[in-house]
Amino acid sequence: MAQLNSNYLKLKAGYLFPEIGRRVKSFCDANPEAAKRLIRCGIGDVTEPLPLAARDAMHRAIDEMGTREGFHGYGPEQGYEFLRRAIAENDYRAKGLEVADDEVFVSDGSKCDCGNILDIFGHDNRIALMDPVYPVYVDTNVMAGHTGEADESGRYGGLVYLPCTGENGFVSALPDEPVDLIYLCYPNNPTGATATRAQLERWVAYALEHEAVILFDAAYEAYIRDASVPHSIYEIPGARKCAIEFRSFSKNGGFTGTRCAFTIVPHELLCHTDGGEKKPLHPLWNRRFSTKFNGVSYITQRGAEALYSAEGRAQVASLIDLYMGNAAILREAVAECGLSVHGGENAPYIWVRGPQGRTSWELFDAILGEANVVVTPGSGFGLAGEGYFRISAFNSRANVEEVGRRFQALRW
Numbered sequence: 519m520a521q522l523n524s525n526y527l528k529l530k531a532g533y534l535f536p537e538i539g540r541r542v543k544s545f546c547d548a549n550p551e552a553a554k555r556l557i558r559c560g561i562g563d564v565t566e567p568l569p570l571a572a573r574d575a576m577h578r579a580i581d582e583m584g585t586r587e588g589f590h591g592y593g594p595e596q597g598y599e600f601l602r603r604a605i606a607e608n609d610y611r612a613k614g615l616e617v618a619d620d621e622v623f624v625s626d627g628s629k630c631d632c633g634n635i636l637d638i639f640g641h642d643n644r645i646a647l648m649d650p651v652y653p654v655y656v657d658t659n660v661m662a663g664h665t666g667e668a669d670e671s672g673r674y675g676g677l678v679y680l681p682c683t684g685e686n687g688f689v690s691a692l693p694d695e696p697v698d699l700i701y702l703c704y705p706n707n708p709t710g711a712t713a714t715r716a717q718l719e720r721w722v723a724y725a726l727e728h729e730a731v732i733l734f735d736a737a738y739e740a741y742i743r744d745a746s747v748p749h750s751i752y753e754i755p756g757a758r759k760c761a762i763e764f765r766s767f768s769k770n771g772g773f774t775g776t777r778c779a780f781t782i783v784p785h786e787l788l789c790h791t792d793g794g795e796k797k798p799l800h801p802l803w804n805r806r807f808s809t810k811f812n813g814v815s816y817i818t819q820r821g822a823e824a825l826y827s828a829e830g831r832a833q834v835a836s837l838i839d840l841y842m843g844n845a846a847i848l849r850e851a852v853a854e855c856g857l858s859v860h861g862g863e864n865a866p867y868i869w870v871r872g873p874q875g876r877t878s879w880e881l882f883d884a885i886l887g888e889a890n891v892v893v894t895p896g897s898g899f900g901l902a903g904e905g906y907f908r909i910s911a912f913n914s915r916a917n918v919e920e921v922g923r924r925f926q927a928l929r930w
Contacts, residue, residue, distance in 0.1 A: 525663045530672065534653050534898035535561050538882075545886055552890050557917050557924075559848075559910045560892040562707065562867070564772045566840065566914075568821070569833035572771060575824035579817040590816040595807045597624025597780070601819045605780055608826045609765070615752045621784055621800065623807055624814050624822075626777040628737050628766040632701075633658035634810070635733060635762065635781070638802040640792070643698035646678040648690055650708055650899030650906070652735070655701045671901050681902045682709060684871070688860065689713050692720060696728045702751075703735040705742060708899045708908040709869040710861015712747045718754050725760035731789065731799075732761040737779075740770035740838055742864045758784040762799070769866070769912075770834050771825045778814055778822045841866045844918040845911035851922030852909070855930050866911040869896070873930055874905075881907050889924040 538560050546553035567573075582588030596602070602622040610617035625631050632654050645664060647655050656674065659665055666675025673679055678697050680690035688711035693700075702721060704713045713721075725732050734751040742749055751761045766779035773779075783803045788796040824830045845862035852859045858871035872881040878895035885891050885907070896906030911918065 523661070523663075525661050525665075528660050528665065528667055528674070529657060530668050534894070537898070538892065538894065541882070542886065542892055552887075555890040556892065557890065557913070557921055558892045559913060559918075559921055560894045560908075562769070562910045562912055563774050564769065564837075564841075564912050566772060566837055568772050568776065569825065569830055569837065571824040571827050571830035571833055572773075572776075572821035576817050576821040579820040583817065593813045593816055593819075595811050595813045596620070596804065597622065597814065598816065598819050601823045602780075604823050604826045610750070610752065610782075613749075613753075615750060616758065617752065617782055618785070621782055623781045623783065623803060624819065625779050625781060625807075625811070626814055627768065628735065628764045628779045628781075629654055631764050631779060631781045632733070632735060633661075634806065635803070636662045636664070637806050637810075638799060639699060639731075639789070644678060644696065645676070645699045645701075646680055646693050646697040647701040648682050648703065648706070649679040649901060650682060650896060650903035651701065652703055652707050653899065655733075656900075673901060679900070679902075682706070682711070683902060684858065684860065687711060688869070689717050692724050696730075698728075698730050700725060700730055700732045701735070702732055703737075705738040705747075705865035706861075707735075707738065707865075708867055708894065708896065708903065710863070710865035710867040711869075712742065712744065712864045715746065715748050715754070718748055718751065722751070722754045722757050722760060726756050729790070730760065731787070732757070734761050734763045736763055737766045738769055738865050739765065740834070741842060741866055743842065744864055747864060752782070752784075759786050759788075762787065767822050767825065770838065771822065771830075772837060773818075773822070776818055776821065778818050840915065841911050844913060844915060847915075847918050847922050848909050848911055851925050855925055855928070857930065862911065868909040868911065870907050870909065872905055872907060876905070878904055878907055885928070889921075889928055891921050891924055 602619045605622045606617045606619045668674050682688040682690050688709040739749040751757045751763050763782040767773040783800045785800050787799050848868045849862040852870050860869040862868040878897035882895040885893050894908040896903030
């Protein structure tokens with residue numbers, strides 16, 4: 519008899535964003551006129567066209583693929599050398615950070631990488647993650663069998679939850695107990711918070727002391743406006759011995775549908791075997807890529823490479839300026855409603871504390887029903903997100919201005 523992976527049965531609710539989609543569809547089916555006014559500020563999907571530099575590069579790559587001499591079949595699973603070199607040189611070495619070309623692994627998305635990275639770690643690791651948290655971190659550990667059952671609050675046994683609240687600036691304190699894997703996301707999704715250099719130094723010192731590994735999600739680093747805020751965990755001395763970094767072209771270059779991202783795994787990053795021997799993680803991640811992945815398409819990688827050109831950089835900067843301008847409009851509109859607002863200054867997300875006594879899903883339903891705007895309920899990101907909701911700044915300027923007007927007209 520075939521056996522299923524019973525860990526999936528621990529997932530008590532649907533993944534957050536499909537649940538939002540279900541509720542929105544139900545509302546639209548029941549309210550066709552309101553559906554025509556619907557503005558989506560929930561899922562963090564970009565809305566503007568791909569930068570011209572990327573499109574032109576992809577057109578040239580397509581033309582190459584139309585000739586026998588220029589055709590590309592299977593490429594290197596880890597990514598073409600031209601893109602790995604462009605990433606290492608522009609995102610790291612040009613900024614004084616040591617990253618070798620072969621430490622870059624090109625993939626089809628950070629979401630995938632954050633889950634797939636668990637393939638190279640054992641089942642006995644003590645895992646710490648922020649709360650509220652990007653749901654993928656939790657759910658993939660549940661699926662991999664790294665947790666117990668969920669309790670009534672939705673928290674899973676075997677995970678160490680690190681509360682991120684308004685009181686601590688949404689940057690958690692260090693764990694009270696030793697942990698082995700630590701998920702950090704800065705700029706943070708969903709709260710929009712950033713970690714200072716001193717705060718990241720404490721995390722790196724903790725990881726080195728406890729021989730832990732930091733899984734550092736920097737998907738939104740391009741949105742950092744504050745010059746004092748680190749863009750990479752590798753800006754912190756010692757991080758190459760204790761951290762893996764995830765980045766994506768989705769939110770800076772608009773590749774959410776085009777799919778291209780990368781992971782940095784330093785050569786000197788070591789972990790213990792069951793027998794206590796230390797082994798490097800780099801060859802294991804390399805083997806995982808070679809075995810389970812056939813690589814990102816040549817056409818897509820040429821488009822990603824073009825984002826590092828002078829034209830590409832200018833076009834990416836223009837996109838980020840648009841979205842961060844949207845964030846400023848949304849921040850101001852929500853603040854004028856008398857609500858407590860966070861984020862939106864170094865990240866494209868606004869994290870809002872709703873009126874006392876109203877749950878996150880109640881706020882979601884009210885905003886959907888009264889303003890015809892889709893947001894994301896904070897409780898979908900964890901227990902500490904209850905009472906909050908997230909607004910995404912990924913939208914057109916006209917839509918964002920209209921959302922601001924609708925929020926101010928709501929009966930809070």
